[in-house]
Amino acid sequence: MTLSQATTGRAKRQVKTATLVGVDVYIITEDGIPAFDEYGAFKIEFVSNRGTKVWPGYVSPDLMLVNWYRCRFMATRTVTDAEVDGFLSALTKKWKWSAAQKLWNYGDEAGYSKAY
Amino acid sequence: MEDFIKMGKHVITMLPGEGTGPEICEAVRSVIDHSGVDIVWEYEEIGLDCLKEHGTLLPEKTIKSIAKNKIAIKGPTTTPVGTGHKSANVTLRKMFDLYANVRPVKLIPVLKRPWDKIDILSFRENTEDSYAAIEHMVSDEVAQCLKVITWPGSVRIAEFAFKWARANNRKKIQCVHKANIMKMTDGLFLEAFREVAKKNPDIETGDIIVDNCSMQLVRNPGQFDCLVLPNLYGDILSDLCAGLVGGLGFAPGANIGDNCSIFEAVHGSAPKYAGMKKVNPSAVLLSGVMMLRWLNEKAAADRIQKGFDKVLAEGKHLTYDAGGTASTDEFAAAIVRAMETV
Numbered sequence: 001m002t003l004s005q006a007t008t009g010r011a012k013r014q015v016k017t018a019t020l021v022g023v024d025v026y027i028i029t030e031d032g033i034p035a036f037d038e039y040g041a042f043k044i045e046f047v048s049n050r051g052t053k054v055w056p057g058y059v060s061p062d063l064m065l066v067n068w069y070r071c072r073f074m075a076t077r078t079v080t081d082a083e084v085d086g087f088l089s090a091l092t093k094k095w096k097w098s099a100a101q102k103l104w105n106y107g108d109e110a111g112y113s114k115a116y
Numbered sequence: 117m118e119d120f121i122k123m124g125k126h127v128i129t130m131l132p133g134e135g136t137g138p139e140i141c142e143a144v145r146s147v148i149d150h151s152g153v154d155i156v157w158e159y160e161e162i163g164l165d166c167l168k169e170h171g172t173l174l175p176e177k178t179i180k181s182i183a184k185n186k187i188a189i190k191g192p193t194t195t196p197v198g199t200g201h202k203s204a205n206v207t208l209r210k211m212f213d214l215y216a217n218v219r220p221v222k223l224i225p226v227l228k229r230p231w232d233k234i235d236i237l238s239f240r241e242n243t244e245d246s247y248a249a250i251e252h253m254v255s256d257e258v259a260q261c262l263k264v265i266t267w268p269g270s271v272r273i274a275e276f277a278f279k280w281a282r283a284n285n286r287k288k289i290q291c292v293h294k295a296n297i298m299k300m301t302d303g304l305f306l307e308a309f310r311e312v313a314k315k316n317p318d319i320e321t322g323d324i325i326v327d328n329c330s331m332q333l334v335r336n337p338g339q340f341d342c343l344v345l346p347n348l349y350g351d352i353l354s355d356l357c358a359g360l361v362g363g364l365g366f367a368p369g370a371n372i373g374d375n376c377s378i379f380e381a382v383h384g385s386a387p388k389y390a391g392m393k394k395v396n397p398s399a400v401l402l403s404g405v406m407m408l409r410w411l412n413e414k415a416a417a418d419r420i421q422k423g424f425d426k427v428l429a430e431g432k433h434l435t436y437d438a439g440g441t442a443s444t445d446e447f448a449a450a451i452v453r454a455m456e457t458v
Contacts, residue, residue: 016256018255018256024250024252048249048250050243050248050266051210051243051249051250051264052211052213060183060211060212062212062213062374062376064213064215064268064269064272066266066268070250101252103252104253106253106256111252111253111254112251112252112253113249113250113251113252114202116202116206116207116211116249
């Protein structure tokens with residue numbers, strides 16, 4: 001095989017329209033499972049710890065928790081990147097967070113995993 | 117029914133699973149019931165077959181049964197690949213925080229292998245790593261998965277491994293990692309192992325990089341005793357270890373947490389063989405033996421193990437994968453007969 005053969009004709013992934021639908025925010029707290037206020041168009045959907053959902057619903061008392069929670073906030077309407085900035089600014093007033101990941105749908109498909 | 121359940125010494129949730137799972141679990145149950153142990157079985161559903169009726173792979177009733185009994189034995193289930201529902205297995209491990217996946221492999225004489233000795237015990241951290249279910253399409257052509265390794269999660273699997281190893285008279289534990297590249301994540305796992313090792317000076321310890329470990333396992337598996345691994349390496353290398361001794365058909369497993377345990381084979385549900393009663397029930401049966409030992413039912417566990425060893429040594433009633441023609445039920449019946457003479 002030649003270099004030319006190796007580098008031509010590569011498959012491209014079908015491009016789908018990306019729609020901003022929410023934000024995962026990684027909160028650091030020593031005070032247990034965080035509970036959230038309303039943040040405009042961003043509504044808390046679940047909180048997970050080490051990938052296991054710890055809110056809402058049943059949490060085994062045996063579950064080992066660390067001080068780092070993934071908190072999924074879904075948009076209740078169409079939102080902009082600027083609104084995400086505003087949401088994170090509001091969140092910062094109360095919570096220490098390590099990272100935020102915007103959630104997009106690609107076409108009709110969610111571009112993010114659910115928690116176990 | 118409640119009174120009946122209370123009569124049993126142990127109440128165990130039985131999860132037959134799907135595909136060949138139900139016929140395997142019936143064979144296993146028949147052997148365990150002849151071992152002299154007093155068990156009441158609670159049958160519950162799990163897996164893809166539940167979707168039609170319950171809309172979930174893991175019905176609430178099943179969860180409640182496991183939560184109540186705190187011990188279960190499980191047949192194989194099918195995990196959708198790439199899309200669809202999440203694995204029922206992983207969900208159970210997460211839900212009940214079954215952090216220690218214990219998988220022993222030993223040479224089985226009837227299966228001719230090119231080695232003189234294999235006796236490896238792997239301890240796979242079962243809840244963290246890239247199994248934390250944190251995945252995102254961060255652009256339309258880039259996917260990322262967070263590899264989550266925590267100090268308390270790493271410490272507890274290491275501590276568990278040392279306790280299990282000592283209780284089973286094992287001599288050496290090696291931590292398997294890739295800390296030369298993943299210095300934070302695997303580095304933390306290794307650091308926790310070394311910290312725990314300091315408190316267990318009676319057991320020889322060491323560490324080995326996962327790629328070298330893979331090569332060494334294939335070239336000279338007899339050199340290994342116990343391995344402690346993060347989730348992904350443990351998933352892969354424990355199957356490799358099973359392959360060394362003849363495949364997943366003889367590979368038992370236990371998923372253990374601080375308050376709940378689920379014992380299961382790690383092979384698939386083999387749906388194309390469902391109903392044919394030809395598959396090898398050994399992996400689930402040996403998982404049952406592990407379960408009995410966990411329940412401190414040593415006599416019953418020894419009885420089954422000796423019967424199993426005798427049937428394999430005689431070689432007259434082997435399933436097709438071991439070179440025989442016996443059905444699942446005939447293999448189980450032969451073990452029951454052998455148990456009466458050992």
